[in-house]
Structure formats: C-alpha cells, structure tokens
Amino acid sequence: MAPRKRVSHSLENVVEATIDLLDESGEGALTFRALATRLGGGVGSIYWYVSSREELLDRATDEVMGRVLAETDALVDGPDPIGNVRAVSLAMFEEMVRRPWLGNYLMRNTSVQTNSIRIFERLGQQLMTLDLSPKQRFHAVSSIISYVVGVAVDMAQPPPREFFESGLEPAEFMKAFADGWRAFDADEFPFIHQIVDEFERHDDVDVFRSGLDMLLAGLRQQAGA
Amino acid sequence: MAPRKRVSHSLENVVEATIDLLDESGEGALTFRALATRLGGGVGSIYWYVSSREELLDRATDEVMGRVLAETDALVDGPDPIGNVRAVSLAMFEEMVRRPWLGNYLMRNTSVQTNSIRIFERLGQQLMTLDLSPKQRFHAVSSIISYVVGVAVDMAQPPPREFFESGLEPAEFMKAFADGWRAFDADEFPFIHQIVDEFERHDDVDVFRSGLDMLLAGLRQQAGA
DNA sequence: GCGGATTATCGAACAGTGTTCTATTGTTTC
DNA sequence: GAAACAATAGAACACTGTTCGATAATCCGC
Structure with missing residues (x-):
C-alpha cells in the first residue's frame, strides 16, 4: 500500500488538538499554523471543519463543558438544593482553574455552546423547589x-511579566509584591x-x-429558608 | 511663523486619544495606526510615551478609574458601611456599562494601575467597622x-454577529433569541x-x-448585623 | 473497470496587526 | 553657532487570521 500523501482530519480531531494546545500552552499558542503543524497538515484544511478561530474556541469550550456536565451529574442529588448548586459551582470553578483559557470563552456564543445552556438549566432546576419567583430564580442563577466565571477569569490571568523576569519562586514573588503594598502610606x-x-x-480557591x-x-435568606 | 512640520504629543494626549478611540469604537478599533492617525502623527511616536499596547490600555483604564474614584468620593459617608459599598459598586458597574472595554483590563497590572488599588482600599475601609476578621474582610472585598467586574465583562460582550446580520431591533432580536429557548424540550x-x-x-442592571x-x-449575615 | 462529481487537503498569497529600527527634525544648552 | 539631546516619522519585520485556487482522494452510477 502506497503511503498516504495527505493527512485525514475530522472535527473531533481538530477540536481535540485545539484543547490540547490550549491546555499545554494557553490561548496565545492557539494559532492556525501551530494547530496545522500539530495535526500534520496544512493551514487551510482547518477551515474545512471550522469557519473561524472564534468557532474553534467555542467548540473547544463546549466540548469541555460537556465533560463538566457529565462529571457533575452525581453532584445534584443531595437533599439541599443550594448545597447542590454549591457543589456544581465548585466543580466548574476547579475546571476553570485547570484550564485558564476556559473562562474567557464561556457564556459567549450560546447558539453553539449547547452545554452552557445545560449548565444553566442544571443550576436553575435546583432552585425550582425553593420559594422564589421566576424572576428571582433567573437573577440568582445568572448572578x-x-x-463563578468572573472570579475564574480574574484568577486565570497570567502573572505579570515582572514575575518571569525576576526568576523568583511564586511564593517569593508574592512576598515581594506584598512588600510593595506594605510600603504604602x-x-x-x-x-x-x-x-x-x-x-x-x-x-x-479559598477566596x-x-x-x-x-x-x-x-x-x-431570600428563599426564606 | 512657518507651519509646523511635526505634531507634538504628550502622555496625556496619547491616553486621552486612546480613551476616545475605545469609547467610540471599542477595543478592536484601538490600533497603533488608528491612534497615530487620530493624533495626526506617525506610529513610532507613540512608543516614545508607552512601551506596548498593553501599557496603553493599562494607562487608559487607570485614568478612567481615577475619575470613578473622584466621582464616588461622596458615596462613602453614609451611616451604613455595606450600603456605601453597594453605592460604590453600582457606580463602578455603571461606568463599565458606559465603557464596555473597561472591565477586560481592570485588575490587571496593579503596579501601573494605582487607582484600582485605591478602589480596593476604599471598599475595604468600609468593612473595617464591621465585626469581621481581616481574612473575612479580604475575602469579601475580593469577591x-x-x-462586579465579572458581571460587567459578561454583559459587555458584543451581541453575536447574527444580530447585525439580522438587522432586527434589539428587542426583536431578543424575542427571536428567547423563542429559540422556548423551542427546547x-x-x-x-x-x-x-x-x-x-x-x-x-x-x-437589574440582574x-x-x-x-x-x-x-x-x-x-457574616458580620452578624 | 471507468469517468465525472463531490469531498477534502494543502500552501501560497493578502491584508492587517504590534513592534523595532534608523533617519530626521526640532529644541535646548553652552 | 554648534554640539547634545528630546521627539517625531514611517519604512521594515515577523506574525496573525483568512481567502483562494490547485490538487488529491473518494464516492457513485454505470
């Protein structure tokens, strides 16, 4: 059999490679050229499966959220609905700590990101047994x-370049940074x-x-429990 | 007097023009070339005052936060400290609604953004009269x-391109979007x-x-009030 | 087996970006 | 006036997402 002259892709492959690239080197490393190299093919091929970089990130985000959804399936059967909300929120947050790129693209394009809606639904269902108006429930889940996403995005920010230039250990740099605060009047x-x-x-995570x-x-308190 | 062959800039000018550009056309419109054109000069000149695009955004953010700081000066003398926190938070949020680019760059480079620290301090001072541990205070202000920033960033996201392609009024598009939800099982x-x-x-804003x-x-509740 | 149509891959080319570099102009200083 | 310095200007560079046409592989009716 003659060796193939071309690589063969699939949407799953592309999304998978995208996630790997994002996990390994962050969002800045996700370029079409880097992705093509990783897939062993050409740049143009990617556009056969995806129409823009944004869609690439949306699909990667949705895929990961699907896994979160699966992993939190069991966290929702506790007796206390608010406790369940807490558990799911924590799981989401931890996933976003593991994948700092995730937060930035969550809750973006809900027409593609079906699984984000499912998370929304999952949290909301927990509040349906509480004594709240639909408006209150909507506000609560949205908030x-x-x-969750806001804090995760905040905390996912890469350390300032001074950190890399200093060559300090994280704890040492933290100390130096805190000392800067201590120097304030x-x-x-x-x-x-x-x-x-x-x-x-x-x-x-404590914060x-x-x-x-x-x-x-x-x-x-709002639910009067 | 012969007409000047060159424009003369200043850091204030550059930051001012940056803010104007961001306000008028959003973050995507802030390019060195567009900024140079607006200043009537060349691209390279900007680098005399600022060493990167990031610093440009940091300085613009810090400048705006300084104004917020000034505007919220009077909101902090009420009898109820938590009420004061609420007022300042609302003012911050409203500024971020007016300037959708603001949230993304807030709380980034605190070594440049002095005024962000001042906001942090201002909110924290309100909690100093409450019965809380320093750790609780730190957690509370951080959260x-x-x-505030998280919700603002969420809400500042530009509407999906389908909105522009549809040519619908915002309310109509919202209805169509909601109908999409209604179609779910x-x-x-x-x-x-x-x-x-x-x-x-x-x-x-209600949410x-x-x-x-x-x-x-x-x-x-945590403060036992 | 064959031939046309369809699906998929590929990389060169394009327009746009932030940034660097060097030449040049204006201003200050003695 | 002339040398030293502060600022300005825009061409050039490396890199980005995206477009496009050429090409290869596969499929389908015969």
Whole structure:
C-alpha cells in the first residue's frame, strides 16, 4: 500500500488538538499554523471543519463543558438544593482553574455552546423547589454563573511579566509584591495594611469559596429558608 | 511663523486619544495606526510615551478609574458601611456599562494601575467597622470586586454577529433569541421554560443589582448585623 | 473497470496587526 | 553657532487570521 500523501482530519480531531494546545500552552499558542503543524497538515484544511478561530474556541469550550456536565451529574442529588448548586459551582470553578483559557470563552456564543445552556438549566432546576419567583430564580442563577466565571477569569490571568523576569519562586514573588503594598502610606491605606498578610498567603480557591458562600447565604435568606 | 512640520504629543494626549478611540469604537478599533492617525502623527511616536499596547490600555483604564474614584468620593459617608459599598459598586458597574472595554483590563497590572488599588482600599475601609476578621474582610472585598467586574465583562460582550446580520431591533432580536429557548424540550428544560419570559424582558442592571444584594446580604449575615 | 462529481487537503498569497529600527527634525544648552 | 539631546516619522519585520485556487482522494452510477 502506497503511503498516504495527505493527512485525514475530522472535527473531533481538530477540536481535540485545539484543547490540547490550549491546555499545554494557553490561548496565545492557539494559532492556525501551530494547530496545522500539530495535526500534520496544512493551514487551510482547518477551515474545512471550522469557519473561524472564534468557532474553534467555542467548540473547544463546549466540548469541555460537556465533560463538566457529565462529571457533575452525581453532584445534584443531595437533599439541599443550594448545597447542590454549591457543589456544581465548585466543580466548574476547579475546571476553570485547570484550564485558564476556559473562562474567557464561556457564556459567549450560546447558539453553539449547547452545554452552557445545560449548565444553566442544571443550576436553575435546583432552585425550582425553593420559594422564589421566576424572576428571582433567573437573577440568582445568572448572578451565580457570572460570579463563578468572573472570579475564574480574574484568577486565570497570567502573572505579570515582572514575575518571569525576576526568576523568583511564586511564593517569593508574592512576598515581594506584598512588600510593595506594605510600603504604602499607613494612614492613607489602612485597609491594605490590615489585610496584606492575608493577601500574601491567600489561596485563590479559598477566596472563591468564601464569596460563593456569601452569595448562597444571601440566596438562602431570600428563599426564606 | 512657518507651519509646523511635526505634531507634538504628550502622555496625556496619547491616553486621552486612546480613551476616545475605545469609547467610540471599542477595543478592536484601538490600533497603533488608528491612534497615530487620530493624533495626526506617525506610529513610532507613540512608543516614545508607552512601551506596548498593553501599557496603553493599562494607562487608559487607570485614568478612567481615577475619575470613578473622584466621582464616588461622596458615596462613602453614609451611616451604613455595606450600603456605601453597594453605592460604590453600582457606580463602578455603571461606568463599565458606559465603557464596555473597561472591565477586560481592570485588575490587571496593579503596579501601573494605582487607582484600582485605591478602589480596593476604599471598599475595604468600609468593612473595617464591621465585626469581621481581616481574612473575612479580604475575602469579601475580593469577591465583591470580582463579582462586579465579572458581571460587567459578561454583559459587555458584543451581541453575536447574527444580530447585525439580522438587522432586527434589539428587542426583536431578543424575542427571536428567547423563542429559540422556548423551542427546547419542555421536559428536559423546565427551568429554561420557567424563566424565558423574564429573560426576554430582563434588564442587565437589574440582574447585577440583584446578585450584588445577595452577596451583600450574605456579608451582612457574616458580620452578624 | 471507468469517468465525472463531490469531498477534502494543502500552501501560497493578502491584508492587517504590534513592534523595532534608523533617519530626521526640532529644541535646548553652552 | 554648534554640539547634545528630546521627539517625531514611517519604512521594515515577523506574525496573525483568512481567502483562494490547485490538487488529491473518494464516492457513485454505470
């Protein structure tokens, strides 16, 4: 059999390679040329399966959200609906910590991203047993998702270039950064001084969980439970 | 006097023109060439004042945040600290609705963006009279800011291209979009069906305010007030 | 088996981007 | 006035997403 002169792709292949590229080297590394090289083919071929870079990212996002959906299937049967919402939110957030590129493209093009709607539905269903108006439910789910995605996007931001230039360990750089805060005038920035120690040793997930619990406490209160 | 053959710039000019360009045509329109044209000069000159596009956006963001800071000066003297936090958050959010480009670059490079730290400080000071640990305060302020920015970024996303292609009025397009949701299977998507009417006529600021109040209710509860 | 139509692959070419570089102009300083 | 310096200007570079036409592989009716 003569060796193939051409590679053969598929939408699954392309999306898979896209996700791998994003996972390994971040969003900046996702170029059509890099993707083509990884697939062993030419640049133009990708456009057969996908009509733009944006669609590429949408499809990758939707695929990952599908997996999140599958993984959170079991988290939704607990007795406390708000607890279930909390569990799903945490799982979502953790996925976005693992994949810093994810947050930026979530909740974008809902016509392609079917699985985002399913997450929305899943969270909303939990609130259907609570004593809330449809409007309150809609607001609550929207806010929770915005919070989850917002914090994840915030925290996914790559460290400033000064970090790479310094060659410091993360903890050392954090210390240096906190010291910069400590150098602020104590009278003008009393709050900064009060929390700078917490800031220096904080864990992103803790902060996220803390805010999520505030949000859910407010929701619980609203539901009169 | 012979006419000048060259334009004369300044950092203030450059940042000003940057903000104007961003306000008028969004982030995509901010190119060095467009900016140079607007300033009436050459591309290279901009690099005399600024070392990258990122710094340009940082400076523009910081400038706008300075104005927000000034405008919220009077919002912070009310008797209820959490009410004050609410007022400042709302003002921030409204600024980000006016300037959809703002959110994406907020809380990025804090070494340049001095005014972002000042906002952080301002919100934090309000919590200093409440019965909370420094860690709780730090978490609370971080979460609130993440929420504000997160929701703003979500809502600042430009409408899908289908909107422009359709030529519909915003309300009409919203109706068409909602109808898409209504077409989903009612058994599989009960929540979607329950809130689709709210979704169709919802106001972004209402949703934001609702979530903010949930968050602040949780905070109030945490402070034992 | 054959031939035409369809599907898919490929890479050169295009327009646009941020950034670098060097020549040039204007201004200051002595 | 002349040398030193501060600013301006735009051509050139490397890189990007996207378009396009040429080509290869496959399929389908005969």
